[in-house]
Amino acid sequence: MPLLVQKFGGTSVATPDRIREVAEQVRLRRRSGDDLVLVVSAMGTETDEMLALARSVADRRSGREMDMLITAGERKATALVCMALIDHNVPAESLTGSQAGFITDETHENARILDIRPQRVLAALQGGRVPVVAGSQGVSTSNDVTFLGRGGSDTTAVALANVIEADACELYTDVSGVFTSDPRVVPTARRIGRLSYDEILEMTATGCPKPAMRSVEVARARGVRLHVRSAFTWEAGTWIGEEDPSMEQPLVSAVTHDISEAKITITGVPDRPGIAGALFRRLADLDVNVDMIVQNVSADGVTDISFTVPRRQLGISTQVTRDLGAEIGAGGVSEDTDIARVSLIGAGMKSNPGVAATMFEKLGERSINIEMISTSAIRISCVVRSEDVVQAVNVLHDAFGLAEAS
Amino acid sequence: MPLLVQKFGGTSVATPDRIREVAEQVRLRRRSGDDLVLVVSAMGTETDEMLALARSVADRRSGREMDMLITAGERKATALVCMALIDHNVPAESLTGSQAGFITDETHENARILDIRPQRVLAALQGGRVPVVAGSQGVSTSNDVTFLGRGGSDTTAVALANVIEADACELYTDVSGVFTSDPRVVPTARRIGRLSYDEILEMTATGCPKPAMRSVEVARARGVRLHVRSAFTWEAGTWIGEEDPSMEQPLVSAVTHDISEAKITITGVPDRPGIAGALFRRLADLDVNVDMIVQNVSADGVTDISFTVPRRQLGISTQVTRDLGAEIGAGGVSEDTDIARVSLIGAGMKSNPGVAATMFEKLGERSINIEMISTSAIRISCVVRSEDVVQAVNVLHDAFGLAEAS
Numbered sequence: 001m002p003l004l005v006q007k008f009g010g011t012s013v014a015t016p017d018r019i020r021e022v023a024e025q026v027r028l029r030r031r032s033g034d035d036l037v038l039v040v041s042a043m044g045t046e047t048d049e050m051l052a053l054a055r056s057v058a059d060r061r062s063g064r065e066m067d068m069l070i071t072a073g074e075r076k077a078t079a080l081v082c083m084a085l086i087d088h089n090v091p092a093e094s095l096t097g098s099q100a101g102f103i104t105d106e107t108h109e110n111a112r113i114l115d116i117r118p119q120r121v122l123a124a125l126q127g128g129r130v131p132v133v134a135g136s137q138g139v140s141t142s143n144d145v146t147f148l149g150r151g152g153s154d155t156t157a158v159a160l161a162n163v164i165e166a167d168a169c170e171l172y173t174d175v176s177g178v179f180t181s182d183p184r185v186v187p188t189a190r191r192i193g194r195l196s197y198d199e200i201l202e203m204t205a206t207g208c209p210k211p212a213m214r215s216v217e218v219a220r221a222r223g224v225r226l227h228v229r230s231a232f233t234w235e236a237g238t239w240i241g242e243e244d245p246s247m248e249q250p251l252v253s254a255v256t257h258d259i260s261e262a263k264i265t266i267t268g269v270p271d272r273p274g275i276a277g278a279l280f281r282r283l284a285d286l287d288v289n290v291d292m293i294v295q296n297v298s299a300d301g302v303t304d305i306s307f308t309v310p311r312r313q314l315g316i317s318t319q320v321t322r323d324l325g326a327e328i329g330a331g332g333v334s335e336d337t338d339i340a341r342v343s344l345i346g347a348g349m350k351s352n353p354g355v356a357a358t359m360f361e362k363l364g365e366r367s368i369n370i371e372m373i374s375t376s377a378i379r380i381s382c383v384v385r386s387e388d389v390v391q392a393v394n395v396l397h398d399a400f401g402l403a404e405a406s
Numbered sequence: 407m408p409l410l411v412q413k414f415g416g417t418s419v420a421t422p423d424r425i426r427e428v429a430e431q432v433r434l435r436r437r438s439g440d441d442l443v444l445v446v447s448a449m450g451t452e453t454d455e456m457l458a459l460a461r462s463v464a465d466r467r468s469g470r471e472m473d474m475l476i477t478a479g480e481r482k483a484t485a486l487v488c489m490a491l492i493d494h495n496v497p498a499e500s501l502t503g504s505q506a507g508f509i510t511d512e513t514h515e516n517a518r519i520l521d522i523r524p525q526r527v528l529a530a531l532q533g534g535r536v537p538v539v540a541g542s543q544g545v546s547t548s549n550d551v552t553f554l555g556r557g558g559s560d561t562t563a564v565a566l567a568n569v570i571e572a573d574a575c576e577l578y579t580d581v582s583g584v585f586t587s588d589p590r591v592v593p594t595a596r597r598i599g600r601l602s603y604d605e606i607l608e609m610t611a612t613g614c615p616k617p618a619m620r621s622v623e624v625a626r627a628r629g630v631r632l633h634v635r636s637a638f639t640w641e642a643g644t645w646i647g648e649e650d651p652s653m654e655q656p657l658v659s660a661v662t663h664d665i666s667e668a669k670i671t672i673t674g675v676p677d678r679p680g681i682a683g684a685l686f687r688r689l690a691d692l693d694v695n696v697d698m699i700v701q702n703v704s705a706d707g708v709t710d711i712s713f714t715v716p717r718r719q720l721g722i723s724t725q726v727t728r729d730l731g732a733e734i735g736a737g738g739v740s741e742d743t744d745i746a747r748v749s750l751i752g753a754g755m756k757s758n759p760g761v762a763a764t765m766f767e768k769l770g771e772r773s774i775n776i777e778m779i780s781t782s783a784i785r786i787s788c789v790v791r792s793e794d795v796v797q798a799v800n801v802l803h804d805a806f807g808l809a810e811a812s
Contacts, residue, residue, distance in 0.1 A: 016459065016462035019463050020463060053422065054485075057425050057426060057493075058426075058486075058490050058493035059493055060489075060492060060493050061489050062488065062489055062492045064500075065485045065486075065489045065492070065500055066485070066489070067485075068481060068488070068500045068502075069481075069485035069486060069489075072478040072479075072481045072482045075474060075475075075478045076456070079460075079474035079475035080463045082471040083460060083463050083464035083466075083467050083468055083475075084463045086466060086468045087463075087467075092471075094470075094474045096474075145502070
């Protein structure tokens with residue numbers, strides 16, 4: 001009998017109606033013969049509401065107390081889902097992170113799982129009850145309540161699926177899977193049937209709903225098959241697993257874009273070792289999430305460095321760059337907020353060097369100027385003007401045949 | 407250094423502003439040299455909101471899951487109070503019922519405390535931190551989350567005060583203490599400075615804010631001194647403790663009234679043993695909370711029985727009484743919803759038989775008809791017409807000199 005872990009995100013359990021619908025679907029799924037373990041997030045925007053409450057109560061907010069607060073949201077949702085299940089004649093048992101055996105370190109607000117002791121999960125299953133586990137939480141080695149961070153319910157689900165040897169982990173959300181592009185921008189965007197772990201990890205983009213990065217890394221490390229699907233339509237979604245070496249990989253699986261970044265350029269940087277390291281260390285110490293980095297070829301002993309950062313971190317990033325520039329006698333620092341990133345993602349690129357060339361040609365044909373380029377084995381990203389991004393995404397989606405049924 | 411347990415009810419922590427005010431008062435109190443342990447209820451109406459949510463999710467609601475749900479409210483409030491304390495430079499540590507060592511039986515929604523192992527509470531105190539304990543909750547002997555029931559935070563506070571040998575237990579609420587009568591009805595009502603456990607236990611009445619009955623019983627059994635006071639004005643309130651035999655007791659401490667009941671009378675009941683027992687057993691089985699019972703002197707082998715029940719339980723109570731009446735061939739059953747109860751409460755009554763006579767005379771002088779009488783050692787209750795109740799309370803409050811400063 002297949003054993004599945006099903007994780008329901010905040011939108012899937014946002015209202016009493018949604019919770020009852022989840023209960024009904026679980027009832028039907030069990031009747032079809034599957035054994036289920038549920039992992040539940042806090043209802044709708046409850047976590048945000050609790051964060052706002054915390055901000056209005058205290059300026060300095062203890063991490064330990066934030067975790068005690070925030071984890072109450074998942075507990076509530078877990079209890080309500082269980083009540084609905086029992087009301088649908090499905091025996092069920094809610095379990096807090098601690099009761100489900102999640103032992104974590106003491107890093108409050110972003111705890112790491114150290115061990116899982118799923119005895120109560122297994123006992124519930126053996127007793128014919130559906131275990132409903134509160135997502136994103138555990139108990140620390142010093143017996144305090146801990147929170148795994150935003151998106152941590154995905155990690156709970158994947159880690160639990162691994163340790164109880166589930167056949168797959170279903171991640172329910174409000175879209176029906178991962179798409180070849182953002183359907184709001186590319187009308188012909190199509191749901192992808194299958195993706196590799198590496199591909200989904202490259203898909204950090206606007207309009208691309210996807211499992212939390214950390215949970216995919218756990219899934220890849222432990223070989224847990226993921227199924228991203230909708231708790232609104234219940235149709236089959238996108239499977240994520242190992243690359244299948246027996247099948248030919250699609251050249252390009254998706255075209256993604258991101259309009260949330262800005263570009264900083266520092267010119268006239270003396271070309272000597274250690275300067276780039278100093279700059280990005282300072283940014284990292286401020287938790288600035290630097291994405292693309294391009295350094296031009298050195299000429300006359302000086303070089304230019306451009307990099308992108310989240311727009312909300314632009315102010316501090318520019319300041320840090322200017323400070324360093326002054327120290328090392330660089331030429332100048334400039335900001336550019338009118339940029340967008342367009343990326344091609346596809347495991348098939350690894351064995352096909354022509355993809356990048358095609359991408360640049362297609363953009364060039366439309367007079368879309370490429371300002372930065374960055375590549376990995378399975379991703380090519382270009383920075384373009386933000387007013388060009390819709391056209392760029394559509395051109396590439398078309399050029400690589402993504403609208404056709406696979 | 408005095409050690410105090412302070413319990414803050416839902417209104418005391420209903421908003422971020424209130425929570426910050428509580429934190430500031432705790433800071434001042436500690437500076438004055440007291441050691442404090444806090445017990446916190448859920449914010450404002452949050453428990454009611456969670457009950458409504460549960461009703462909208464499921465018709466049958468598992469007790470185990472209700473407890474998992476409801477206890478999230480106290481945890482949230484506890485974490486927020488701790489954050490505010492830390493923000494006010496008061497080291498603090500939130501503790502769930504389980505972390506505070508409350509071991510309970512498995513009676514969900516109304517669990518009984520079996521044991522308290524307050525090691526973490528004591529460790530926090532020794533470490534200079536204020537322990538902030540989530541009220542009304544514990545962990546059962548089978549490691550499930552349990553709820554002690556509505557008003558259970560008072561019980562948590564009193565039981566904890568006992569086990570850590572606190573000097574007193576302060577119960578903070580939205581009024582400044584227990585009054586000689588309902589100030590909305592009797593303009594000259596005055597806060598009572600001191601009451602005995604027995605007196606407060608008799609004060610089940612409209613407009614009389616008071617600690618949950620169960621917590622007072624625990625306090626009486628364990629000799630925990632209570633101080634009922636306001637978290638809005640912070641002035642000294644009402645102390646509740648043992649009767650002080652060295653002092654003369656006030657004859658009457660308070661005049662209370664209750665307009666929430668209705669009267670049922672069954673006439674022509676065959677006067678043979680077991681009938682009253684059968685009636686009140688059936689009512690008890692339906693959880694009907696019968697208050698006063700009066701049985702008239704038997705005449706001609708038949709008798710009348712009158713009793714009062716909460717108005718909201720009148721329908722079912724009348725039905726049960728009619729059914730039994732039919733079985734035993736009684737005369738008839740009548741309802742009366744226009745009644746009110748007026749009570750005198752005072753430890754001094756025990757040694758002063760004239761109080762009842764004075765009460766009846768004073769009511770008689772105003773032509774207020776007494777329909778039922780019931781007495782205990784320290785309470786005399788009369789049922790009167792509901793339209794007479796305001797006059798009755800004022801007459802008695804005046805007659806026993808309660809408006810004068812004690």
